[in-house]
Amino acid sequence: MYNFKNDYSEGAHPNILTKLIETNFVQQLGYGEDEYGIEAKEVLKEKIKNPHATIHFLSCGTQTNLIVISFLLRVHEAVISAKTGHISANETGSIEATGHKVIAVETEDGKLRPSDIQNALKEYALKPHVVKPRMVYISNSTEIGTIYTKSELEDLSSCCKTNNLLLYLDGARLGHALMAQNNDMTLADIARLTDIFYIGGTKNGALLGEAVIFSTPELAFDFEYVLKQKGAMLAKGRLLAIQFLELFRHDLYFDLAKHANTMAMKIVDAVQSKGFSFLTNSTTNQIFPILPKDVIQKLNENYLFYVWKEIDDDHAAIRLITSWATDEKNVDAFIADLRSL
Amino acid sequence: MYNFKNDYSEGAHPNILTKLIETNFVQQLGYGEDEYGIEAKEVLKEKIKNPHATIHFLSCGTQTNLIVISFLLRVHEAVISAKTGHISANETGSIEATGHKVIAVETEDGKLRPSDIQNALKEYALKPHVVKPRMVYISNSTEIGTIYTKSELEDLSSCCKTNNLLLYLDGARLGHALMAQNNDMTLADIARLTDIFYIGGTKNGALLGEAVIFSTPELAFDFEYVLKQKGAMLAKGRLLAIQFLELFRHDLYFDLAKHANTMAMKIVDAVQSKGFSFLTNSTTNQIFPILPKDVIQKLNENYLFYVWKEIDDDHAAIRLITSWATDEKNVDAFIADLRSL
Amino acid sequence: MYNFKNDYSEGAHPNILTKLIETNFVQQLGYGEDEYGIEAKEVLKEKIKNPHATIHFLSCGTQTNLIVISFLLRVHEAVISAKTGHISANETGSIEATGHKVIAVETEDGKLRPSDIQNALKEYALKPHVVKPRMVYISNSTEIGTIYTKSELEDLSSCCKTNNLLLYLDGARLGHALMAQNNDMTLADIARLTDIFYIGGTKNGALLGEAVIFSTPELAFDFEYVLKQKGAMLAKGRLLAIQFLELFRHDLYFDLAKHANTMAMKIVDAVQSKGFSFLTNSTTNQIFPILPKDVIQKLNENYLFYVWKEIDDDHAAIRLITSWATDEKNVDAFIADLRSL
């Protein structure tokens, strides 16, 4: 059985493990004060073309989201998210657990647009009987595989500025977004157009780790306190730093994401050539083919994946995820099996 | 400069890294459902002689403490801790941040006794104008290197049962406690005498990781929800599981702790033979010699450590920490330097 | 200008003020230990035919909701509410501020039905990546004036029991519900079919005050702690107790609600006889006539009310609220004005 369920079924890219062994006995200061962290942050600041950014390494996406959001919001403030957004749909009320409402907005493609923001602001206008929207949370790529174009992100960024809203981008799969064929942004664009964003390591080659980036030091002032308070400050911060250093110093991060996308697009082509359609217009490593149920059943004999959504009595959408670790042989086998059905 | 500041200056024990590489490409389910976790839990249940225990792997001590405590307490309930306890002194108000008061008790040696509990219960008796004590938090070894004897833990455990208090033991350095020369407990004793405890990996050979153990499944029911909600559920849970498997299947964990203790005791002997005394009666890997300030200054030329407490104009206590990774050559060099001063 | 904006524009029913003066200098214990409270609770227990109920008096609806809900839910648990429910739409994220997600369900008439609950349970099934539904919150009368029938509440109650969900009823306007012409329930039915409910005083003749009723003492155990902790325990608890005593010992509460409903229904008849329709099918003291905008404008010259919802270019729904204090003369004048337009 080959597993297409997610992009975290394997460990880490071998370069990372090699680097961990290589540096294993070099003594370092704890709690994020290690030399690898300093170096990794320098590399990242260069990539985003912002020498003033403040960068911290955290362990996972839910942790990053809840810490960033609860750190930046005051008690009466709320965050706007697509209903499909990870903080709304998949993180066990983690934001609410820190005291803040998530204003969930229905979208067609998992992406927020200025009109969504305007509607939310209108719905939450009756001060003080409703919460005060103060932040917009987006994911790129989204939870359903779509990506933002530069002009879309510019519009959203501008709308946020006008309305005094912080723009926070969840980049759990940012590599996959930036390596998509229809992408027209760079990492520096992302940094320029958001107030805070994070680069996900876990789903693109690291054992664990997300790099959260504040565009200005003012915004990040005192952030260390909440890292510690929320249990996110690893004694051996080197573990996170070494991985980001390895992923970014020679752009391994982008190579890995590109591979994942390429594998997914190979399957997309095969699905389309069989005449099947998709639930979402994904150009990244999560795809949602709509298949006849008997086809799904057959595929399930050799491949693990989620059945995502019932479409009609005879069809359902499945979710296939590829990753940096996906072996092309398995993709080819899957395609062959699909063709044969 | 050799670093005696803490027990997390290096990476992980090489066996762990080897195992990570060996298993790297074996596909596993995410979020703690991997096979290594099942196996590691079986090994641990055997060690603690409790087949009914529920075990979860978390990333670090602060995270473990805040999740366990906030999960088990209701909104009006509080936890009693020694003032030196990690949750009281070193975790940035993490427990209060989840809504619960930490009732901090002054102690002489970092350990809580039934009389401390009785006093706290008396002080917090005026229902409903004060919080309701519901849990006792202790550390073994303590933050100042001391350990509980079996009879002390039995007394405390019995006092907690009588007063309907949960007993939770922070085992960030549990290996060092159990390997101390004056220890008379086993891991099974710890499990039997507490309601919840955790075994610390980070400070004894792991890259990161703590294993939290609930004595009964009832107590742990629904715990997975808060793991996810508080950002502690790693997508690649295998990372934590593999490390605990490696640490415990051949008792590597205890060997490593023993080494750390042995290194510390070597220094203790040398300090004593020079006629110096100690701030605390530590028998584990954290020791606090009281030295003349000029000696401290000299030692500081070659060794990193914290000056812990001013004693008088001429003396201060320093903190030295050894670990699984402490090279005996450096200990010997330190002792030689100390002797020569 | 006569104010139809809400049912809290005036002070208290004169009987209450008289009673406050009469008892003013009788010394009483503080913090809810006064004799009036004991007496008022006895009266209420008789009305609900449950001698085992536990009753507490709080100051306002938002306070009551947030305290009851945060007291009964564990950290990972959530409450299901209609999207129009007060906790979802009008209380500034007060539930989220205590750490809990409100699962908001779209409804046609402000009422939840078993099918709504089933759908929510299905949507929140993927343990542990989503919160765990543990409570159902309903209002009777609802925020849009509708009421539950006995069979509806029985079905909901039974659905909650089957699914291990607590059923909590917000009775801010419970008097109006029970005095509606289409009502077939008693206060005792409400008590029997819910786990917790509150009787609203503020909107039906009291200066302030809500009586929260737990069906069993077990459910209410330790509730005093959170009353104090959340700032809801008045030093002069007598203020709340005296009001409920006065409202219930001779059923003044029901008389007042009946008057409010009668006033509203008079307007309903007039609106209908003019051929206008309503936004909701209200039988209580909140009504939502849909009127031509020029009629609204004219009425607004003499009466205060909210324009609730744009219907089309020429029409809007307005909200009119009557109360125990509504003078029939003003209702008649309003009707005359409406007829003349």
Added chain:
Amino acid sequence: MYNFKNDYSEGAHPNILTKLIETNFVQQLGYGEDEYGIEAKEVLKEKIKNPHATIHFLSCGTQTNLIVISFLLRVHEAVISAKTGHISANETGSIEATGHKVIAVETEDGKLRPSDIQNALKEYALKPHVVKPRMVYISNSTEIGTIYTKSELEDLSSCCKTNNLLLYLDGARLGHALMAQNNDMTLADIARLTDIFYIGGTKNGALLGEAVIFSTPELAFDFEYVLKQKGAMLAKGRLLAIQFLELFRHDLYFDLAKHANTMAMKIVDAVQSKGFSFLTNSTTNQIFPILPKDVIQKLNENYLFYVWKEIDDDHAAIRLITSWATDEKNVDAFIADLRSL
């Protein structure tokens, strides 16, 4: 039995009740938008000589403290309080329940001094492993009856400014402090020397109510949101406003406090002339005579009061509280009884 247990055993000053009746049927806007509130705030701004202050009316002290503190602190920030401070000793962990640590400082007389602040800052210096002190909470009069002098408050205020700490004064018994014989401050001094303070109504003649005053509008910006969110915004805000209007427009508040103090000082004189001493040096309406236990027992036959603290086998300190409602006849009777023993 006459009750000296507290200053909230009776209802409200008759003028207040008269005013409630007088205004009862005047329609007003809800949620603090009533005309009485506007007028009461104008009166208070004049008294404190600060036209720029922002004022809100809340229901009780615990509510006021938790809302002000949680509104002003960020998640990692803490408040410093005397250990006897109400938020530390008597409010059921209400501040911790909002996520913030209370740094409790031992004092001799219930008052904080700059040296206490300096020590706390030193103890909480190890960023980010400890919380960040950001506010100082004091009470005047204190929980043990003592008061601040102008020079003491000036020193503390200046210390707070220097260290970027907000100074918040709990004035549950501010009237009693300002009417004490050894007081040298005015309400305007209090306003000038603090960032936020509240004037307590509940313990000085009101049914309920506290007026919280922010020295600058910037500090209070958005405060309405949390009033609503924490359940403190009464629909009939008029109830609070009318009381403060009545208490302050002709300085009734100060007259009432003066009466309470005078009654207490009469007892103080009697106690002293019998040769007994006091636990604290109170000059306000809470006094703590140390009496032989048999005397206490005898007095307890006719008077209710708390035995506060065991002094030795034969003596204990009791707490006597007088109020605006204390009848001088009962004070005289108490003194006569004391003398006769």
